[in-house]
Amino acid sequence: MTSKNSPVTLAGTTVHPGEVRKIELPVVKLYTDTQMSIPVQVHCGKQAGPTLFLSAAIHGDELNGVEIIQRLINSRAMQKVRGTVLAVPMVNVYGVLNQTRYLPDRRDLNRSFPGSSRGSLAARMADLFLREIVQRCDYGIDFHTGAIHRSNLPQIRADLSDDDTKRLASAFGVPVILNANVRDGSLRQSAAEEGAKVLLYEAGEALRFDELAIRAGVRGTLNVMRALGMLPASRRKPSYEPVEAHYSRWLRATDSGFIRHRKQLGDQVERGDILADIVDPYGTLLDSIITKQDGIIIGKQNIPLVQEGEAVYHIACFSQPDEVSDNWEQFQDDLLPDTD
Numbered sequence: 001m002t003s004k005n006s007p008v009t010l011a012g013t014t015v016h017p018g019e020v021r022k023i024e025l026p027v028v029k030l031y032t033d034t035q036m037s038i039p040v041q042v043h044c045g046k047q048a049g050p051t052l053f054l055s056a057a058i059h060g061d062e063l064n065g066v067e068i069i070q071r072l073i074n075s076r077a078m079q080k081v082r083g084t085v086l087a088v089p090m091v092n093v094y095g096v097l098n099q100t101r102y103l104p105d106r107r108d109l110n111r112s113f114p115g116s117s118r119g120s121l122a123a124r125m126a127d128l129f130l131r132e133i134v135q136r137c138d139y140g141i142d143f144h145t146g147a148i149h150r151s152n153l154p155q156i157r158a159d160l161s162d163d164d165t166k167r168l169a170s171a172f173g174v175p176v177i178l179n180a181n182v183r184d185g186s187l188r189q190s191a192a193e194e195g196a197k198v199l200l201y202e203a204g205e206a207l208r209f210d211e212l213a214i215r216a217g218v219r220g221t222l223n224v225m226r227a228l229g230m231l232p233a234s235r236r237k238p239s240y241e242p243v244e245a246h247y248s249r250w251l252r253a254t255d256s257g258f259i260r261h262r263k264q265l266g267d268q269v270e271r272g273d274i275l276a277d278i279v280d281p282y283g284t285l286l287d288s289i290i291t292k293q294d295g296i297i298i299g300k301q302n303i304p305l306v307q308e309g310e311a312v313y314h315i316a317c318f319s320q321p322d323e324v325s326d327n328w329e330q331f332q333d334d335l336l337p338d339t340d
Contacts (some may be wrong), residue, residue: 003048008084010042010132018046020078025132027093028121036094038125040133041073041087049083050228053133053196054221056088056143058110058187060095060102061206065143068217077222083230086133092125099207101147111183113190126190134191139168139228140198141221142187145213146205149303152314153265153296153328154203154216160244165197170242171227172199172220175327176298176316179246199224205302215335240327245316248298253278253306255287263313265300268325275313278306293317296324 005017015021021044024037054072056065069089072078078085090096092109103109107122115126134140146152157180158169169177180200182189191198201220203213225231253259255278263275269291276289289312299314306312318324 005045005048005083008042008044008051008086008136010040010086010136015042015044017044019044025128027125027128038088038093038129039090041089043073043078043081043085043087045081045083045085045230047082049081049230050138051084051086051136052225052228052230053086053088053137053140054143055091055129055133055140055187057093057096058091058142059108059144059147059206060090060092060098060100061148062101062143062145063096063207064145064204064210064213064217065201066090066096067209067214068143068221071214071218072221075218075222077225077231080232081225081230083228084136085225085230086137088129088133091129094121101206110187111185113185113187114193126187129187130190130194134187134196135194137191137196139224140187140191140196141224142198142200143217144200144202145208145210146202146299148206150299150301151205151210151265152202153298154201154213154331155298155316156220156242157200157202158198159192160246162197165199168197168224168227169199171223172201173223173238173242174201174203174216174220175240175242175324175331176296177242177244178248178298178316179244212332212335216331219335240330243318243320243324243327245295245298245318248295248314248316249293250299250311251275251289251291251313251315253308253310253312254289256306256308257281257286259301259304259306259312261300263297265297266325266328267297268295268321269297269315270294289313291315294321296321296328 204210
């Protein structure tokens with residue numbers, strides 16, 4: 001017999017089993033004396049189960065995750081939740097307001113954890129989010145996109161040395177799983193120190209909605225919740241197995257100029273392939289970007305201008321890149337079946 005869930009108290013508001021509540025976490029006011037807060041929607045299931053946080057826009061210009069969380073919290077599936085979901089569609093509310101990655105103090109919130117209640121704005125926000133959200137949770141999914149003018153293939157980044165994390169990364173159901181060490185000051189690092197296991201979902205581009213990336217994020221999160229026993233199991237069988245990459249590297253521009261791409265996001269590449277040409281303002285070829293390893297393009301610059309040394313292509317390396325390429329095609333067909 002399943003036990004009854006426990007109530008959750010957040011920012012002085014108690015949410016009882018079977019309830020859904022919207023809560024505002026107060027943060028530092030603007031200098032106009034305008035109150036700012038982080039929005040949180042709490043789904044407290046009737047039955048006991050894990051506690052999961054969903055977070056988006058920790059970088060304020062990465063908006064796909066906002067839409068993913070919006071669709072999730074308004075889906076019928078959430079009515080069947082066991083355990084508790086803390087959904088935070090906008091962590092860096094200041095960055096969203098200003099359409100920028102950073103906070104007003106020019107700090108990166110995702111390099112400011114665990115933070116401090118008496119530190120900088122970034123440190124105070126990191127401390128608040130860690131205390132009020134992460135420390136209550138067993139698991140988390142943090143939604144990201146590529147930076148400005150860069151797109152990422154839908155992928156999960158996680159610590160694959162942990163068996164439970166690896167199981168959930170595979171359950172998410174995107175073609176590429178990348179083993180990624182935690183970075184100093186990151187949410188994922190601090191969450192791990194608090195005992196919460198976190199998946200980082202990367203897909204799409206900053207300041208843009210990408211329908212494929214959004215649908216993949218919604219479906220993947222529901223898959224993880226099923227794997228955790230927070231939702232009933234699905235009868236649908238996955239059409240492919242995700243493939244793990246244990247290292248990746250960026251290819252950089254070898255000259256400055258205008259770039260003509262030969263390869264796109266998701267393309268399979270082989271050692272010696274020309275991925276792009278760099279030309280001067282008159283169209284004269286200056287140099288070409290050539291890959292030195294086999295793999296799949298999981299990240300790509302979109303703007304047609306490059307400076308020498310600038311990162312242009314992110315290549316994930318696999319023992320069987322053919323399998324990943326086939327998975328990517330099947331993945332697109334599953335989520336956007338009407339796309340030619």
